[in-house]
Amino acid sequence: MSEVDPPLAPAPDLKLDPSQASAPGRIFPYSFDRRDRAADLRDRFAGLEPGAETGIEVSVAGRLMLVRPQGKLAFATLTDSSGSIQLFALVNLTEGFEGFAKLSLGDWVGATGQVVTTKKGELSVKVSSWVLLAEARRGFGDKWRGITDPDTRFRQRYVDLWSNETARRALMLRSQTIAWMRRYLDSHGFMEVETPVLHPIPGGATAKPFITHHNALDMELYLRIAPELYLKRLVVGGFEKVFEIGRVFRNEGISPRHNPEFTMLELYQAYADYEEGIRLTEEMVSGVAVALLGTASLEYQGRPLDLTPPWRRASMSELVSEAVGEQLSVDTERSVLVELAARHGIEADESWGTGKLIAELFEKACEPSMWDPLIVTDFPLEISPLARPHRSKPGLTERFEAIVAGRELVNAFSELCDPDDQRVRFERQALLHDQGDEEAMAVDEDYLRALDYGLPPTMGLGLGIDRLVMLLADAGNIREVIAFPTLRPEAGGDK
């Protein structure tokens, strides 16, 4: 058995003998003068009477999604990236009519002709000439249902995108969301920057990294789990408002809400605190919904979801107390929290302090039942190694998370600027790491050195783009909003 190419190609559903494809005479055009898009034609010629002849010649191109040959006439539904339009061919008008009537579903066709409506009133291009731009040698699945098998859909996304409108729409919303964010941040004085993806020390979040190796330097490098520490270095360097939209990588499980690589927006604003972060979060999340969907009142997975600000705010301790029915805080006796945790099925580790216990209780008792947008504030210092201590509440930080539809969407805080405090926090993390917590951080000496030069008061904010798009696209699975989600390699052979 050949080791070079796994046998992916010899599909039983090939429509043609592959040898024909390269046979002389089967040469497809190198370009096509497409001048009109389906959606534009629909706009331009809306409301024509049945049987109308406009006398206007147009040229369209796209894939044939349906074909209805009918003796000396033929109809076909052509879809381009804007939408669909009907092609109408007649034996005594259309060049090469016999060939047209034999076109297959999925073939790429360019067509020129007059805009008309049929007797039934369907807007159509009455084809005078046409050209086969590329053929579909494999079938497109059931013409009505397309393909629905999730495995095939994501492995062969090119088929999914043509046959499933919602798949296309989700990726379009993703693109529009990122474009909107860029415009918003640009118009608010933020500068887009790029920071390394290959990190000598993974940092900025608590997560297991992917490890890789650089040959020339003969050293381990890590794919970034967050850009945070580099972005703050740029603030030290004098850039007051920066942001990055980029891929981060976490070596953790795959689930409907987790892909090993995902896209994060991180922004940093000098002279601002987490109050500004809350304001920005509400404005951006509701703003992008209104811009793309026309409203901030969404329906998500069959339930109403209103993103209109202001969102409810509550501290983590308040929420936990509310859920447990008992007044709790990071100052509560540790044994009391351990007992409560046990009652919620949480096995408390020796190393956990009251802050970690509160956070665990929060995740277990509160988070799953949350739906409407909520700003959870004042996270325990123990679980927030990069956040600045709360200005008036000991043991807490000025950190908040935005929880929407039960999921963390935004994590932000007033940044820790004090190099001495940061060193202590890093060292505690490093200790946890040595004790076996693979997600704990390491001491980043260069970052500490940067803080020595002075980080001004700064607000930092991270927003999960994939999860935001899930809300906008009403997608229940993160893979719906990622063009090529991470999958196990194909088992072998063809599907």
Place this chain on the structure above:
RNA sequence: GCGCCUCUAGCUCAACGGCAGAGCAACGGACUCUUAAUCCGCAGGUUCUGGGUUCGAAUCCCAGGGGGCGCACCA
């Protein structure tokens, strides 16, 4: 990583212990206004893989593989 569910024609699905089927796609044909066009014909299978139970297994059991969902972890 653990639990539950699932895998049948290219696609979407039936058959649930007794002859492996349908619709669509493909292929051949008919058809001058269709809209998932319609009609006639033809072809299409390692029922995920390997064992077992049984007179007989797509169907029941065991193991493995792919996929889905939930839990755990996180964003």
